[in-house]
Amino acid sequence: MQDKPKNVRCPICRKYKYPTEDHIPPRSCGNSQNTKYHFFLTDYIGSQNRTEFISQGGLKRRFLCSDCNNRLLGAGPDKELGSLCQTAAKAISEKESSLTWEGDIKQIIVAALGHILGAMHYDKSLPAKEMRAFIHKGIVPEQSKLFLFLYPFHEIFVVRDCVAAPLKPNKQSILTEPIGLSGMYFYPLAFIYTEKENLGNGLDLFEIYQEGETKITLNIDSWSNPITKTVLPADWPFHLDNINDNLDSGCMTMAGAAGGESISTIPQSKGVLIKIHHKNGTLTNPATNELLRFK
Numbered sequence: 001m002q003d004k005p006k007n008v009r010c011p012i013c014r015k016y017k018y019p020t021e022d023h024i025p026p027r028s029c030g031n032s033q034n035t036k037y038h039f040f041l042t043d044y045i046g047s048q049n050r051t052e053f054i055s056q057g058g059l060k061r062r063f064l065c066s067d068c069n070n071r072l073l074g075a076g077p078d079k080e081l082g083s084l085c086q087t088a089a090k091a092i093s094e095k096e097s098s099l100t101w102e103g104d105i106k107q108i109i110v111a112a113l114g115h116i117l118g119a120m121h122y123d124k125s126l127p128a129k130e131m132r133a134f135i136h137k138g139i140v141p142e143q144s145k146l147f148l149f150l151y152p153f154h155e156i157f158v159v160r161d162c163v164a165a166p167l168k169p170n171k172q173s174i175l176t177e178p179i180g181l182s183g184m185y186f187y188p189l190a191f192i193y194t195e196k197e198n199l200g201n202g203l204d205l206f207e208i209y210q211e212g213e214t215k216i217t218l219n220i221d222s223w224s225n226p227i228t229k230t231v232l233p234a235d236w237p238f239h240l241d242n243i244n245d246n247l248d249s250g251c252m253t254m255a256g257a258a259g260g261e262s263i264s265t266i267p268q269s270k271g272v273l274i275k276i277h278h279k280n281g282t283l284t285n286p287a288t289n290e291l292l293r294f295k
C-alpha cells in the first residue's frame, strides 16, 4: 500500500522521474507471491504495534525510474542474479555440499546494490554514494565489503544504514563490536554491505571482482557461525522477534534516515527451507550424510 506516485528522485540515477514498481529481489529470483511486510526498525523503535502492508505479486517498492529499473537493472544484472539464484536453489534441492557458479560478478554486485538502493527513498548517506559510484563507474569502495551468503530462510529483509551491536559478545561471536550495515536477504541468497573486514563465512564480492575472478563458490552451511558451526538466526545480525541466547544475536539501531525504511517480510509459513543438523555441536557433512531436510 503506497501513495499514488508522483515524480521522485530516483535513488540510482538521482533524476526526478516518475517511479516504477521494482521487485525486490527481482522477479528473476522468484519474487512473485503476495507478500506481507513491515518496516521493522520504525515499528521496533517507535511502537509495539506492527503495521503490516501487503504487496501483490511479490515484494515491490516504487522509487526507481523506468530507465534504472528496466534498462540498467532489468537488462543484465537481474538475469545474472536470477542465474545465480537458480544454481543456489538447485544445489540445495540436490543436497550438494556446495555450489559453484560462473558468470559476470560485476552484474551480480550491480543487481544487489541497485535493489538495496531501490527499496528506499533517495538519500545522500555515504553507503548510498558508494553504491551509486560502483553502479555507474565501477568504483570499488575503499573500506566497504559486499558479503554474499547462501540464505536458507523464507524471510526477505532489505536493510539500509543500520548498526548492529552484539548483545553478548565472546570469543566465539562473529560480531565483537558494533558494525554498520545495509543488505538484502531472500531465499536462497543474502548480501551484506558493511565496513567489516570479514563476516563469518561471507564471500566478499568486491574482492572477487577486483581479482578478475568469474567464479563464486559457496558452502551449503554458509549461513552459520564458522567457530561454533551453528546456523545463524534468519534476522542475524539483528535481534527482532526471536529472543534467545544465541551469541550471534545483536540489537539493531538506525544510523541513517534510510534505516527507518528497512523492510522485513512476514512469512506465510514459518521456518527454514533447509535444516542443517548438528551432531556433537558441529555441522556434519551434508554431502555424505542425510542432513538436509526440506519442508
Ligand SMILES: [Zn+2]
Pocket: 010, 011, 012, 013, 014, 015, 064, 065, 066, 067, 068, 069
Ligand atoms: Zn533512475
